[in-house]
Amino acid sequence: MxxxxxxxxxxxxxxxxxxxxxxxxxxxxxxxxxxxxxxxxxxxxxxxxxxxxxxxxxxxxxxxxxxxxxxxxxxxxxxxxxxxxxxxxxxxxxxxxxxxxxxxxxxxxxxxxxxxxxxxxxxxxxxxxxxxxxxxxxxxxxxxxxxxxxxxxxxxxxxxxxxxxxxxxxxxxxxxxxxxxxxxxxxxxxxxxxxxxxxxxxxxxxxxxxxxxxxxxxxxxxxxxLPYESGRACQPFLGPKLPDNVLWREECGSCHAIYHPTLLPQRSWVKILDTQHQHFGEDLDLDTDSRNEIHNFLTTYAAETLLTEAAYKILRSIPPETTPLRITETAYWQKKHADISQLIWQSPQVRSRAQCEACHLDAAVGTYEDSAMFIPN
Structure with missing residues (x-):
């Protein structure tokens, strides 16, 4: 027809x-x-x-x-x-x-x-x-x-x-x-x-x-x-598993949330460890072997490795002449968090800009994927 x-x-x-x-x-x-x-x-x-x-x-x-x-x-x-x-x-x-x-x-x-x-x-x-x-x-x-x-x-x-x-x-x-x-x-x-x-x-x-x-x-x-945690869903990071170090987790995690090496450039980690006795008002008091192991881990897997999207974007936002000691000092972090109200920062779930895990379900593993983000009301 x-x-x-x-x-x-x-x-x-x-x-x-x-x-x-x-x-x-x-x-x-x-x-x-x-x-x-x-x-x-x-x-x-x-x-x-x-x-x-x-x-x-x-x-x-x-x-x-x-x-x-x-x-x-x-x-x-x-x-x-x-x-x-x-x-x-x-x-x-x-x-x-x-x-x-x-x-x-x-x-x-x-x-x-x-x-x-x-x-x-x-x-x-x-x-x-x-x-x-x-x-x-x-x-x-x-x-x-x-x-x-x-x-x-x-x-x-x-x-x-x-x-x-x-x-x-x-x-x-x-x-x-x-x-x-x-x-x-x-x-x-x-x-x-x-x-x-x-x-x-x-x-x-x-x-x-x-x-x-x-x-x-x-x-x-x-x-x-999508794995669910307390009613919050995220799509998992499927790239290569990020490197880990037991000593780094024990030493750094004993005082504050741990921040994966990919979140700052090598020069930042070097300076942080070089000034370990004046670490934001604290003395890390690391022995030589511990310092060397943590130093090698942090500098080997720093942002320059570009293992994650966050690493790439953080590194790209840092002028080469600057050496930030805090992730919150980077232009990328500030841009991503600019629209978050003070009420959220002061909420019981968050309390501080250092409490990444309050909003990022994958903060502990360091991937910081957008789809793993949940901002509390």
Whole structure:
């Protein structure tokens, strides 16, 4: 049956879009919007990441459905040459050509959106792996590359949004020219066409399977992938386990919260140990062997190693001519905590800027991931 139809005096509702295609269309938009809404505030990174995973999963389903789905959903039934696109546009104002499935312009928009969706998802996974040390690519990319991939991810997302805007505008224009509601057709699946037009099955079971898969994915992500502690959820750091030292934990942890070497540069740790007898009003009184062991640990795994996103960003914020002795003196720390009110600092749960564990679930291991942050009310 030909994909093209012409105006006919006798028409009836014909199912053009099967249920899986319509559900994909609606959910793909919804998860793109959800990811967009929660892309700024890192406290909601888990929602953004889940939306991204769902977005990618739906895209992969659409690729599968484009090969094995119903007639109008298959790619081979709306694969048009550039010449066909030009011809369609030329006839659009004079003699609009009604097509049962995707028209040439809409088809190209779909292929572009699917392609952009793939690269947006890939750049997001790389950013997640490089910056947050999470996801399937957590160990493949260095934190120093995270900023570049983050910018690429944002640019591609804006580009995709622009293509969506053009696509929606085209749908509205064609709805007016053809005098049919194309948006409604994507919701209910039907278009007014001659009775001879090929209709497609509903494919309800596949649609149900798609919905169940998304729900199970959400349950697995928020239930199994995110550890909960006192009602607080975080996505775990999946990069290489940070180096540890028993003596360092015992000596430093006996007086205050421990701060992993990655949080300050080598020169800071050297100066702190060189002035151990005047350590913020205290005398560390470390013997030579203990001092040397702790010194080696701190300088070997200092911020210059770039083992975490925090290490990279802290180091980048410190002018080379300065040697901060407190993490709170670094520009990155001050920027990240600038919007926290004095009431929170003075709250019983926090009490001090030195109590990192009050808000960071992973402070003890030193990773300081955004998704492991919980600011008490």
């Amino acid at each position: 030909d994909n093209n139809t012409s105006a006919h005096s006798s028409t009836e509702p014909v199912r053009i879009w099967d249920l899986p295609t319509r559900i994909f269309h609606g959910l793909w938009i919804a998860f793109f919007v959800l990811a967009w809404v929660f892309h700024e505030d890192n406290r909601y990174l888990n929602i953004h990441v889940f939306a991204g995973y769902a977005f990618l999963a739906l895209l992969l389903f659409r690729l599968f459905w484009g090969l094995f789905g119903s007639h109008y959903a298959r790619f081979r039934h709306f694969f048009y040459t550039p010449g066909a696109v030009v011809t369609y546009l030329k006839r659009l104002l004079s003699k609009p050509q009604q097509i049962a499935g995707h028209n040439p312009v809409g088809a190209w928009a779909i292929f572009i959106l699917l392609g952009l969706g793939l690269v947006v998802s890939l750049s997001g996974l790389i950013t997640l792996g490089a910056e947050e040390r999470q996801g399937p690519l957590a160990t493949l990319f260095h934190p120093a590359t995270g900023l570049l991939w983050h910018k690429v991810h944002e640019f591609l997302s804006w580009l995709m949004l622009a293509v969506v805007a053009v696509h929606v505008s085209g749908v509205i224009i064609e709805s007016i020219l053809h005098r049919e509601n194309l948006m409604l057709a994507m919701i209910n699946g039907h278009k007014q066409r001659p009775a001879s037009t090929l209709g497609v099955p509903r494919h309800g079971k596949m649609a149900l399977l798609l919905c169940i898969s998304i729900l199970l994915g959400a349950g697995f992500y928020f239930g199994a992938c």
